[in-house]
Amino acid sequence: MNHRPITEDDLHAYVDQALAPERRREVAAYLDDHPEVARRVGAFSGQRDLLRAALAPIADEPLPAALNLARIIENRRRRPARLNWAMAAMLLLFVGAAGGWIMRGSLQASPNGLAALAQEATASYTVYAPDHERPVEMRASDTAQLVQWVSSRLHQEVKVPNLSPSGYRLMGGRLVATAHGPAAMFMYDNDHGSRIVVLTRPMNGRDENAPMTPHTKGDVAGFAWADGGMGYSLVGQAPADALRPLANEVRKQARAI
Amino acid sequence: MDDMLHQVEPLIPALRRYARALMRDRASADDLVQDCLERAVSRWHQRRDGDVRAWLFTILHNLAVNQFRKSASRGRHVPIDETNEDSFGEAASQEQKLMYQDVLAKLARLPEDQREVLLLVAVEDLSYAEAANVLGIPVGTVMSRLSRARARLQQEIEGTAAPTNVVSLRRVT
Numbered sequence: 122m123n124h125r126p127i128t129e130d131d132l133h134a135y136v137d138q139a140l141a142p143e144r145r146r147e148v149a150a151y152l153d154d155h156p157e158v159a160r161r162v163g164a165f166s167g168q169r170d171l172l173r174a175a176l177a178p179i180a181d182e183p184l185p186a187a188l189n190l191a192r193i194i195e196n197r198r199r200r201p202a203r204l205n206w207a208m209a210a211m212l213l214l215f216v217g218a219a220g221g222w223i224m225r226g227s228l229q230a231s232p233n234g235l236a237a238l239a240q241e242a243t244a245s246y247t248v249y250a251p252d253h254e255r256p257v258e259m260r261a262s263d264t265a266q267l268v269q270w271v272s273s274r275l276h277q278e279v280k281v282p283n284l285s286p287s288g289y290r291l292m293g294g295r296l297v298a299t300a301h302g303p304a305a306m307f308m309y310d311n312d313h314g315s316r317i318v319v320l321t322r323p324m325n326g327r328d329e330n331a332p333m334t335p336h337t338k339g340d341v342a343g344f345a346w347a348d349g350g351m352g353y354s355l356v357g358q359a360p361a362d363a364l365r366p367l368a369n370e371v372r373k374q375a376r377a378i
Numbered sequence: 379m380d381d382m383l384h385q386v387e388p389l390i391p392a393l394r395r396y397a398r399a400l401m402r403d404r405a406s407a408d409d410l411v412q413d414c415l416e417r418a419v420s421r422w423h424q425r426r427d428g429d430v431r432a433w434l435f436t437i438l439h440n441l442a443v444n445q446f447r448k449s450a451s452r453g454r455h456v457p458i459d460e461t462n463e464d465s466f467g468e469a470a471s472q473e474q475k476l477m478y479q480d481v482l483a484k485l486a487r488l489p490e491d492q493r494e495v496l497l498l499v500a501v502e503d504l505s506y507a508e509a510a511n512v513l514g515i516p517v518g519t520v521m522s523r524l525s526r527a528r529a530r531l532q533q534e535i536e537g538t539a540a541p542t543n544v545v546s547l548r549r550v551t
Contacts, residue, residue: 129525134506174478176501185408187412188390190390194382197419197420
């Protein structure tokens, strides 16, 4: 017999009844031979039963009126204008912000090239990284579609940097509006929940090749650079020393296309 | 909208159960579920194809995270002694009730991230992949948190007041 070794994950899946029948038999046989492990697994099953029993009565309670779904739907129907107002307010805000941005250009020289990219990346980080609801438009599970989307909008083949060897997993990404056209934003997080953002867009003739340059604003630090017409900036709320190797890695991968 | 009613309504009791186990007191848990339902109604058309249950738990989780963050500075959960006697249901006998209260109090002492995983997997019957999706973490992280949650809860149950930083159970994969 050539069994795969039993893992801790198997033991939990055994407790949670999530194993395929064949594997379940293998684990059961293993437990027969290992009473100490069997005791632990038995304790975990006991916990599971106890928790379920302790929490079961809550699901049996009559629902309070506030949780009457039909009523929630009805209330919403009666004030459909709310959404429209919200959209109108957002549009106004956007017009205001865009107007302000355009005005800004006439009042003071807005940055160009790498400095602009750094600013855009910092702004994207500031807006999206603290977002718990929807930090990214498309999740990592839809990476293929995300890549297709941003590549078509940037008219450029965009590759998502892989930072998982450095402990940062891709959360997903989105298209971001900048004064210099669309940019692709990718967001990552690590086990501590720290997020970083990589923003990339074509440089459109400015700073088409630029060495890696650090930038900071408040406690948000980052590195920006450009290679062959594409600009990149990696931004996070971390010391520059911690971000530099990540930026180097992104640059290395982008060059390897 | 009828479609939504049929798909969402049967899941409300489970959402309440999860919210109550996270928040501990009935009022804030039900507020959370109400917020969740309102969001679900307003975003029904934006929902991707897939499991409605996991989608609802994702909304609930995100709301709970916001809540935790907001209340982190104010001290978090209602301690067990302050909760209403019958907060955890009335069907059980007195002895059972004490046992249930005891395990829920121990559950409440787990770190939030471990508690969430344990509840979603062991009580709400989400698959490991679904739980990973709901929490926005990789499946490997779900497994390690589950493992830590169970080991720690067991320590509590067995009364070995082991230091919290000792993890007796490791993933061997």
